[in-house]
Amino acid sequence: MKLKIGIATLLCFCLFVAFAPPSYRMAKLKYNGGGDWYGDRTALPNLIKFCNENLKTNFQLEDEVVEVGSTEIFNYPFVFLTGHGNVIFSDVEVKNLRKYLQGGGFLHIDDNYGLDKFIRPQMKRVFPELEFVELPVNHPIYHQKYDFPTGLPKVHEHDGTRAQGFGLIYKGRMVCFYSYECDLGNGWEDFGTYAGDTQESRAKALKMGANMIQFALTQ
Numbered sequence: 039m040k041l042k043i044g045i046a047t048l049l050c051f052c053l054f055v056a057f058a059p060p061s062y063r064m065a066k067l068k069y070n071g072g073g074d075w076y077g078d079r080t081a082l083p084n085l086i087k088f089c090n091e092n093l094k095t096n097f098q099l100e101d102e103v104v105e106v107g108s109t110e111i112f113n114y115p116f117v118f119l120t121g122h123g124n125v126i127f128s129d130v131e132v133k134n135l136r137k138y139l140q141g142g143g144f145l146h147i148d149d150n151y152g153l154d155k156f157i158r159p160q161m162k163r164v165f166p167e168l169e170f171v172e173l174p175v176n177h178p179i180y181h182q183k184y185d186f187p188t189g190l191p192k193v194h195e196h197d198g199t200r201a202q203g204f205g206l207i208y209k210g211r212m213v214c215f216y217s218y219e220c221d222l223g224n225g226w227e228d229f230g231t232y233a234g235d236t237q238e239s240r241a242k243a244l245k246m247g248a249n250m251i252q253f254a255l256t257q
Contacts, residue, residue: 062097062255065104065111067119067145071126077150078120081226088226088244089251093183107131111138116254117145120223122152127160136164139206139213144254147216148223151196161206161214170204170216178257179203179215182249191242194221194232211257215250222246 064082068075082101089095101118104111107130111117117138119125127135139145147157158170173179173189180186180203190203201220205212224232225243 062095062116063102063114064097065102065114065117067111067117068103068105069119069121069125069127069131070106071124071156073121073123073125073153073156074150075119075121077122078148078223078227080228080231081120081223082118084228085226085244085247085251089248093248093252095251095255105131107134109134111135111143112141115142115144116251117143118148118223119145119157120148120150120153122150123156125153125156125160127163132160132163139164140208143213145214146250146254147214148221149216149218150221150223151194151219154218157216165206165208165213168206168208170206173203173205177203177205179205179212179249179253180246182252184245184249186246186249190217190220190222191225191239191246192220193225193239193243196221212253215254 064086066075066082083099086097086099086101090097104114104117106127111134135145147153149157161170175187175189180189190201192201196219199219202218204216204218206214222243225240226247229235229237229240
């Protein structure tokens with residue numbers, strides 16, 4: 039009897055392993071140039087928890103850090119880049135990031151206010167043949183599990199400009215989503231991190247983040 043129970047248990051475990059969703063990892067992208075790549079410290083762990091609970095994903099609970107030029111980047115289906123200041127990619131990093139994105143990786147760039155003038159020239163080096171295109175409000179990234187009929191939500195106000203979502207499209211696949219004038223990553227952080235935050239704005243940010251993850255993994 040003990041032997042039969044043991045075999046049954048083993049078979050159940052094998053079936054669970056075979057059909058369980060794959061375990062993914064998220065990473066924050068570490069870059070040179072002096073910009074604060076390390077910002078939004080609690081953002082990814084909170085997004086991971088939200089996605090695991092609401093999308094039934096299987097991300098490891100803690101985020102990691104990966105350098106732009108490291109071969110370790112290929113271990114992550116999704117990497118996150120944020121900051122306020124300067125960004126510099128070396129020639130080696132440009133080639134590595136392009137190879138990662140061409141091979142199926144996905145980069146989310148979140149302008150933490152002040153990043154735009156630095157990141158655009160660097161991404162142009164990665165994909166000189168591409169331009170960031172603003173995504174229309176009917177783009178699928180805004181209509182995954184959660185519906186955003188007016189597009190990217192505004193999380194933090196800086197200078198009265200509207201939030202915009204841009205994409206880099208390579209051979210029909212979005213390889214990079216750029217959230218601009220939005221502070222999406224700030225909205226993922228622990229509630230109370232920023233004065234004036236509301237639970238409503240945080241919920242919108244997490245839902246939009248979940249949409250992005252769902253889109254990135256299934257497009």
